[in-house]
Amino acid sequence: GSWNVSYLVRTHGLPLQQAGAIAGLAGGTGAIFGTLFAGWLCKRLTVRDAAWQLRVPAIGLIVSLVVGVVYCLLPAGTKVPWVASLSLAFSFFAPWWTAQTFTAIANLVAPAERALASSLMVLAFTLLGGGLGPVFTGTLSDVLAPHLGVDALRQALAVTVGASAIPAILYFIAAPRYRAAVA
Numbered sequence: 001g002s003w004n005v006s007y008l009v010r011t012h013g014l015p016l017q018q019a020g021a022i023a024g025l026a027g028g029t030g031a032i033f034g035t036l037f038a039g040w041l042c043k044r045l046t047v048r049d050a051a052w053q054l055r056v057p058a059i060g061l062i063v064s065l066v067v068g069v070v071y072c073l074l075p076a077g078t079k080v081p082w083v084a085s086l087s088l089a090f091s092f093f094a095p096w097w098t099a100q101t102f103t104a105i106a107n108l109v110a111p112a113e114r115a116l117a118s119s120l121m122v123l124a125f126t127l128l129g130g131g132l133g134p135v136f137t138g139t140l141s142d143v144l145a146p147h148l149g150v151d152a153l154r155q156a157l158a159v160t161v162g163a164s165a166i167p168a169i170l171y172f173i174a175a176p177r178y179r180a181a182v183a
Helices: 004-012 016-046 052-072 080-108 111-162 165-182
Strands: none
Touching (some): 004 016, 004 111, 052 080, 052 165, 080 165
């Protein structure tokens, strides 16, 4: 997200104001509705099987990975409606993990430990995702720039988005264990 406006300006030649509007409106709208939908979906599915508490985030990560890589690798100058639609779709699926993960943590720890467990999760994703993620993407873009030129940022973003496969796989692996732990 930190690099989205730069990507839209550099790769698709959008003016800064238009890139900011697309990133802000598509990102915000998608995240709001995606978070609400994922919560609704998870609530309906976990009634049948508690493992959905972790499967829903995994599915969101996988779909956002596919959409995000397609978005990052769009040909330069792709028409704005396509760019905005894919940005919206990515933003819809990407946050499916957040609320469900907080709930899973709350279900796994004793009530007296919930605040600490949630705080540690916020600390981890703030430091890793919000802190190191943009730095990693920028550094990778700089490393790739001599070889790829203006395409370096789009490739770095695709790699960063592709890293979502790791937590998605871990969510799928943990789902049966989670079911057993909360049963």
